Amino acid sequence: MQRQCLLVIFCLFAKMVVLLMLPLICFLLSCGALLRWNEVRYRKKALPPGTMGWPLFGETTEFLKQGPSFMKNQRVRYGSLFKSHILGCPTMVCMDAELNRFILMNEGKGFLPGYPQSMLDILGRSNIASVHGELHKTMRGAMLGLVSPLMIRDQLLPKIDEFMRSYIDNWGGRVIDIQEKTKEMALLSALKQIASIETGPVTEALKSEIFKLVLGTLSLPINIPGTNYHQGFKARKKLVGMLRCLIEERRASECSHSDMLDSLLRMDGSSKVKLDDEQIIDLIIALVYSGYETVSTTSMMAVKYLHDHPRVLEGLRKEHFEIRKGKLREDAIDWNDYKSMKLTRAVILETLRMATVVNGVLRKTTQDVKLKGFTIPKGWRIYVYTREINYDPDVYQEPLTFNPWRWLDRNLESHQHFMLFGGGGRMCPGKELGTAEITTFLHYFVTRYRWEEVGGDEIVRFPRVQAPNGLHIRVWDD
Secondary structure, three states: OHHHHHHHHHHHHHHHHHHHHHHHHHHHHHHHHHHHHHHHHOOOOOOOOEOOOEOOOEOHHHHHHHOHHHHHHHHHHHOOEEEEEEOOEEEEEEOOHHHHHHHHHOOOOOEEEOOOHHHHHHHOOOOOOOOOHHHHHHHHHHHHHHOOHHHHHHHHHHHHHHHHHHHOOOOOOEEEEHHHHHHHHHHHHHHHHHHOOOOOHHHHHHHHHHHHHHHHOOOOOOOOOOOHHHHHHHHHHHHHHHHHHHHHHHHHOOOOOOOHHHHHHOOOOOOOOOOOHHHHHHHHHHHHHHHHHHHHHHHHHHHHHHHHOHHHHHHHHHHHHHHHOOOOOOOOOOHHHHHHOHHHHHHHHHHHHHHOOOOEEEEEEOOOEEEOOEEEOOOOEEEEEOHHHHHOOOOOOOOOOOOOOHHHHOOHHHOOOOOEOEOHHHOOOOHHHHHHHHHHHHHHHHHHEEEEEOOOOOOEOOOOOEOOOOOEEEEEEO
């Protein structure tokens, strides 16, 4: 009798386990079926090898979380060309230096800008990074006119100099988050150059929305409250509204502001370049976005690398104190001073290389394209992943060593695989302006202050270079 009772209890227990496990088993089987279905869906003989992950989501989570490790692991398994599905798009990842150069230098031969949907939606359809053909020529011409060396020399550098001296004036004797400061610095400097916007309520409103916009550009385009995409899309709408009001005020005013916005609004039917209001707004957003992220991150990481490499810092200080000879504290630096800062430029380039502020660029195929025996279908994205070139020992001797002098000893900027600012007809038009901003910041920072890190803050290098908890330094007057 006792044995029968135990048997009944065991049977009931077994049924309960089966009933409890059944949903889990079904879930696992469904997951397996979905993964299998997605792999079969993209299985064509001519496609590169690789995995596609989940339907819709693909391998975006692994890509964003693991970053370079994910890329290296896939490269070990499949080679320098492999397929994936990231940021909502079937994508071929290219880590071949020669092929990357070919793709960047041959826009029009089946390749167009192919930025993810989130970036297109948030930066605008007339964003210079996504348009092509005549519109791209028009917008690039407008942007180059705003940031040409002549404009930097005569108009922008004096504004940058005045702003930087004022912005860092009271840092001595404080512990500051240099990440927060360089973000704010890059944004305020851009707003001053573009629309003569000074610190105040308008700046604070714009700053809040721009921070949200930046986060949303690299996300899955899922418009659900709480997601980065949703926040970024809302931020764009608010920014567009604020910029429309600003444009209307400028048109109604008879005052001249001698800034980028004035230059854009002065273009009339007789100009070679003519943009409508929507294109002007998207151009302004692109100027703020690109300058903000690159300038702020490179400035922060330059401070980090200089702190960690005292010999480089002393060489930089020597260069800048030589320039200060014969100048009063309130005297500005001019174009000749800027062009003489050879080691400073080298420090900036080495920072861009070591920190890998830009991991790569995206292109989209306009037709089936054959690359190294593989066929990339029309409509696919190609991720021109340039990060690994930065650490290629065939290009950079001892690539993991922070050595700015390498840029002085060899003309690496003319190297065929130099891609720190992109390549081909899409080379970053604002690279010289960004370099001038970082150079001016470093000039005043290293000639006025000494600093040390406090707290041992962590640096994350993918998908963006950032310090999740800030990068704190103690600053004192020199």
